[in-house]
Amino acid sequence: MQGAGAAGVSAAAELAALRAMAESESSPLKAQLAARALNVAFVALSSTSECRRQALQVLPAIARCHGGSGETCKRLLTMLESAPRDHADLPDVVEAARQVAEYSCCEEMWQPFLQCLQAAGGPDVHRCAVGWQGVATLATSCVSKLDSAVTAVQGALQQTWQHQDFHASAAALSALEAIACVDGPFEVVVPVCQGLSTLQSPELLEPALLVIRQFMENATTDQAAGVLAEVVPPLLLLLTGPLDAQCHALETLTQVMQASCELYMDHSSQTAERLLPLISSPAPVGPAALEATGSLLRGVADVSVMPALWQSTGATAIAGLTSPECSRRKASLNCLTSLASVLPAAELPVAAVVAAANSALQTDDGSLAGVRKRYSVVGVFTGDMEERLAALRAASLFVAVCDDASLRTVFGMCNAVCTQVQHAHCTVRVQACRALEQFARNLGRADAATAQGCSGNLNVAVCALLNDPEARVVEEAVYAGEELVARAVASPGVVAALKAAQQGSAPCGELAGGD
Numbered sequence: 001m002q003g004a005g006a007a008g009v010s011a012a013a014e015l016a017a018l019r020a021m022a023e024s025e026s027s028p029l030k031a032q033l034a035a036r037a038l039n040v041a042f043v044a045l046s047s048t049s050e051c052r053r054q055a056l057q058v059l060p061a062i063a064r065c066h067g068g069s070g071e072t073c074k075r076l077l078t079m080l081e082s083a084p085r086d087h088a089d090l091p092d093v094v095e096a097a098r099q100v101a102e103y104s105c106c107e108e109m110w111q112p113f114l115q116c117l118q119a120a121g122g123p124d125v126h127r128c129a130v131g132w133q134g135v136a137t138l139a140t141s142c143v144s145k146l147d148s149a150v151t152a153v154q155g156a157l158q159q160t161w162q163h164q165d166f167h168a169s170a171a172a173l174s175a176l177e178a179i180a181c182v183d184g185p186f187e188v189v190v191p192v193c194q195g196l197s198t199l200q201s202p203e204l205l206e207p208a209l210l211v212i213r214q215f216m217e218n219a220t221t222d223q224a225a226g227v228l229a230e231v232v233p234p235l236l237l238l239l240t241g242p243l244d245a246q247c248h249a250l251e252t253l254t255q256v257m258q259a260s261c262e263l264y265m266d267h268s269s270q271t272a273e274r275l276l277p278l279i280s281s282p283a284p285v286g287p288a289a290l291e292a293t294g295s296l297l298r299g300v301a302d303v304s305v306m307p308a309l310w311q312s313t314g315a316t317a318i319a320g321l322t323s324p325e326c327s328r329r330k331a332s333l334n335c336l337t338s339l340a341s342v343l344p345a346a347e348l349p350v351a352a353v354v355a356a357a358n359s360a361l362q363t364d365d366g367s368l369a370g371v372r373k374r375y376s377v378v379g380v381f382t383g384d385m386e387e388r389l390a391a392l393r394a395a396s397l398f399v400a401v402c403d404d405a406s407l408r409t410v411f412g413m414c415n416a417v418c419t420q421v422q423h424a425h426c427t428v429r430v431q432a433c434r435a436l437e438q439f440a441r442n443l444g445r446a447d448a449a450t451a452q453g454c455s456g457n458l459n460v461a462v463c464a465l466l467n468d469p470e471a472r473v474v475e476e477a478v479y480a481g482e483e484l485v486a487r488a489v490a491s492p493g494v495v496a497a498l499k500a501a502q503q504g505s506a507p508c509g510e511l512a513g514g515d
Contacts, residue, residue: 011044015054019061034066056092060099070108072100077112094130101137110149117156121163132171139178158191164200173207180214189215196234209252224263232267239274250288257295264299279316287331294335318349321356333390337397345403354412357391361416392431399438414439414454418461426470433476440483459491466497474501
């Protein structure tokens, strides 16, 4: 026994030394030494706990130096077959197998993980979760073999989603997210779409819808109609479910309609039936339903149904512009902006939208600084930020589509848009560029007094944006500068800044003036 114990200690020490050598950049593990390390590690997997621990750490290190192998992966996953869910080594085995897969790109690595997926619904369902972790890794590290594995993955997903073990299902969604990132086929996520309305774990709904949206972004035009047929019916069913489910479904429906437009028309009538009763509901459902209805109206192909839908939605949207709730004001602006592209110009509620947009743009949310701050905000915006962005989108579209009789009123937003050049958030400045481009393009339609009153502020704002420290702001500002030049109203400052931006050599130092 003492001899065996000493051998175990010796093996553990050797594995520790081999691991240190493998991880040292100055002393990479040579092929002959790697073969020795692999043999020692395989033996150690069935030895003492300390040896197993060292082996599970050295195997990924070997794979990092020389690539993994199906044999290594199989040996690791075989350990899962006899290990109960609470086995002390299980997390290390899982992580070792995942890392070995990450550093490998060979077809035989797929099979062990795909076999693990067959444990869905059984007593060893933890192996199913491990299998999905492996698929997630291989989808990016061995993408060349993904197509041949898709059928097996889709069948396994059907089983996993049907049994709805939370950990296995969550791991499956992570794997699908990885597959979506490498433009995998939409067919693989169909079981998730079909199971949305019977989902037993509410915590899985949001990530499931996120994955579906990611796949839809990659769907080809030919696939889109089939995609909608799978996605829309369960989403509409969710609108009668719990509050969180309704909100997530509305968000997804809005994105689906915006992306699919005319292809969505086969589903427009049943969608309208579900949405219209919700638009007056309290937040958050009401505002979300209002935005979704606006997206639906924008895509309506049959103009004959427009009056009825507009009659049902318009009054609610216009009233929402003066709501004390930020989310409803934002939703109303977005809804009316969607409608602006399809309603006759004479029917647009121009005065109401201009007043609401000016109010949103002139509200100081702490980000309108006297001196520009150089940073971008990544992630979820505050409600005030979303309302500000909605106001800028409304300004862009309304000035482009309004009739000449309303143009002077719409230009009443121009000065408020110009002030956004000092906003701290890069995304706001980008959206401001797009609105200013439209104002500059429509200067020729405006009467002389309106054009003269706005051109000075436009030049100052565009010149500032052409000198913005953020490249993507400058890229958008170039279009606005070109419009001012085309209308022969560009100041010398804009002309110089535009030339420098087009040549990729924006002026340094203080912001150039408008004159």
